[in-house]
Amino acid sequence: MEDMPTYRADIDVANDNSQRRKRAVWMAVVAVVSVIIALSYFQARQYFLAGLPNLPDKTTMWEMNLKPNITILDKDGQVIGHRGPYIGEPMKLDQMPRHVANAFLAIEDERFYEHTGIDNKAIFRALVTNTSTGEKSQGASTLTQQLVKNMVLTPEKTYRRKVQEMLLARDMEAKLSKPEILELYLNRINLGPQVFGIEAASQKYFGHTAKTLSLSEGALLAALPKAPSRFDPTKNFEGALARSHLVLQRMTANGFISPEQEVEARKTPPVIVEDSEPLLEPDILGYVFDLVSERAHELVGEKRQDLIITTTIDTDLQKEAHEAIKKTLNASGDAKNIQEGALVSVDNSTGAVRALVGGRDYAVSKFNRASQAARQPGSAFKSIVYAAAMEEGFTPGTIRIDQPIEIKGWSPENYTRRYRGPITIREALKLSINTVAAQVGSEVGPSKVVSAAKRFGIKSEMRPEYSIALGTSEVNLLELTTAYSVFANEGLLKSSYFITEITDTAKRPLYTRRVSQPTRAYAVPYSRQMTGMMRDVIDSGTGYGARLGNRPAAGKTGTSQDYRDAWFVGFTAQLTTGVWMGNDDNSPSKQVTGGLLPVDAWKAYMLAAHKGWKVRPLNAPDPKVDDPETRFQIAFYESLSQAFESERDMANGVSGPASPRTLNTAGR
DSSP: OTTHHHHHHHHHHHHHHHHHHHHHHHHHHHHHHHHHHHHHHHHHHHHHHTTOOOOOOHHHHTTTTOOOOEEEEOTTSOEEEEESOEEOOOOOGGGSOHHHHHHHHHHHOTTTTTSSSOOHHHHHHHHHHHHHHTSOOOOOOOHHHHHHHHHTSOSOOOHHHHHHHHHHHHHHHHHSOHHHHHHHHHHHSBOSTTEESHHHHHHHHHSSOGGGOOHHHHHHHHTSTTSTTTTOTTTOHHHHHHHHHHHHHHHHHTTSSOHHHHHHHHHSOOOOOOOOSOOOOHHHHHHHHHHHHHHHHHHHOTTOOSEEEEEOOOHHHHHHHHHHHHHHHHHHTTTTTOOEEEEEEEETTTOBEEEEEOOSOTTTOOOOTTTTOOBOOGGGGHHHHHHHHHHTTOOTTOEEEESOOOBTTBOOOOTTSOOOEEEEHHHHHHTTOHHHHHHHHHHHOHHHHHHHHHHTTOOSOOOOOGGGGGTOSOBOHHHHHHHHHHHHTTTEEOOOBOEEEEEOTTOOEEEEOOOOOOEEOSOHHHHHHHHHHHHHHHHHSTTGGGOBTTBOOEEEEEEOGGGOEEEEEEEOSSEEEEEEEEOTTOOOOSSOOTTTHHHHHHHHHHHHHTTTOOOOOOSOOOOOOOOHHHHHHHHHHHHHHHHHHHHHHHHTTOOSSOOHHHHHTTOO
């Protein structure tokens, strides 16, 4: 028994060692678990916070994550075109009825004023509900979270994005007051396909401002954020209306409205207006939209993305211009191997462009043939040549000999390959005689012709060559039409323009066109003489098919070499309009001159454009010739030209007075 104490001591020592080993094991396990937890925490933190954006300042929040949008207005301020999302004018909470904000709070976040960006109670409730139903039937995102998701984060549906959404929502609540968050939400929430904000939605669906939204209208808009496309009231009104009744029910439950108000709102459902904006189809407005957008950004800078642009376009005239080009080409384009056309129409009183068509089909080609295409104007440039000649002492009665000529190795020929002998330049312009225009151009000098063209507003590079007299230097339709308006305005150049005002979507002015004084490009007496000569072109010359009944008009046909380009540019007292037709690949047509298809389109448009307008005379008084000998010479050579026309008609099998179509084919 003496060994018993020693035995017990050994047992105690063994127990102590065992306990120490257990503690060591547990400590090791705890250490390992702690390390795993720490690593998991840091990995999770790195995962959830990776790419977490910084919350921007309050000012930037109003502009974030919105695609650029441009709205085009016509001359009367009516919307005719829009690209990008619809974004309304920012609205303050006190600018709209209280029931509007309450409707959104009732259905989207009824505890908005109680939480700090994350609604724990709503999260727990949603978790229980979704677990019991086995599907995600209830969400728990706060209004603040929705705002963060739409403005800052990507639309991906992952746990990482959800955690980031909650963190940023908490930060937003720390930066902004509750009214500021609600106001931002109402102005930025998606309320339909490409529709953002309460004002844009109100205008689009109801045709009026959000300032006057009724209870039923406000409830309908509050029904949309859950599924903006599915509940689009223009396509699924019944679905949107049914959900709006749920909104009204929640408003009553939250004490925002009385039961009687709910009943009344259900009895008076909203009326969805038909699209009140007279938007023009892209095929009609596309070329104008591109041109105006480009010039607007030149005026206000590329950084300005959201613009409302008031243009000079007349909606009715734009439609008529598109129809004139399309109808003419559809009727005869294939037969004559002419695939493209363009039209520009300018208001003589201001220089404002009232209509512009850049091609046959905008969907097929975005290339603007009215402003981007540089083509040879042919005989349409002769008006500039003769205008320069007037400044050098020529008169409409000046006589030159129509005969084969050679000018420093250049031998121009007439379209008909026939020659008339002595002829006045009035008759030479009327019948588009090449040899006379070449002589006059060489006598005046190519450099002076170029100088006159520049003064008339032509900006394209002009080559001072003798052949410029027959329009071999390329121009675009817009600038040539502007140049002809100088004659209509008795020598004043009123630069053409498209834009009168630019604002942002908050209606803050960014640009307002200043009324500029026209410049004197040409003397009044010469301008009147040239207008009289071009009036003859339509009355009895190559532009005979462009006659507008009893409405005086003047103009000039033009055809480039090998029938590659056909032009007609003409004017009345009110409008100057130019038409070009040809092919993008510069291939020749089947003998189409400016007096054929371009005249057809020009006349169709001008008759429609002037419908209901007062007939006004041109500034082209008949010339007063006091010298009997000069009067005799003018009469003689005019009768001689008429004799040549009669001879030509007989050769073509036409008897009696020349027909419009015969005269159309007489020259370029």
